[in-house]
Amino acid sequence: MPSKVYASPTGKAELVSRLISAKEATGKTFTQLSKELGLTNAYTAQLFYNQAQLKPATVQTLKKAVPGITEEDMAIMQRCPMRGFRPDIIQEPHIYRMTEAVLHYGEAIKAILNEECGDGIMSAIDMYGDLKVIEGKQGEKRFVIQLNGKFLPHVEQLEENNTAP
Incomplete structure (x- = not known):
């Protein structure tokens, strides 16, 4: 239970x-x-x-x-967590800006991914996330987010490969 x-x-x-x-x-x-x-x-x-x-x-x-x-x-x-997205969290300013950045760069990222790897997506399950604070040219703090995800190609769905009964 x-x-x-x-x-x-x-x-x-x-x-x-x-x-x-x-x-x-x-x-x-x-x-x-x-x-x-x-x-x-x-x-x-x-x-x-x-x-x-x-x-x-x-x-x-x-x-x-x-x-x-x-x-x-x-x-x-140690149990499998109930992962999810709380709709109210988007109201937090940092999370809103992160979402805005992904939306702003999303199409460009997808286009480069498709050019370099083909038709597919980046895995969020087989992904490493790492965050660092670095110093910019004027001495300001800058934030670097690295998402290292496995590329998952979309496959052509051939009937002969369909393993469902």
Whole structure:
């Protein structure tokens, strides 16, 4: 039977609140934790927002890095998460601007992808995300987002290859 965390957005919100509180108690950033865990900083943050599954090989390292995570929450983190998009999150200014950037560059990105790789898409499942802050030419902070996704070609659907009965 699924736990309450999957039954409602409230349960997930409570889980995320507990996980973030445990992280904050360490005083560590997601980037610092990611180095301890051997994960990307984006994936590490996804774990705490219950958007990625904690794999068994990482459990002990996470327990050591963030001792405030309870055994119950650690068990929940190891289940397949209920990933999703909250419609209200688009109202947060940074997320709105990120969405705007993807929409602004989307057609150009697709055109280059199709020229270089053919007809297909970038996988969001087999993807690595990494974020860095760098210094610009005038000394300003600049934000670099790298999404490294596997190319998935669209296939011609030949009847002879259809494995459905």
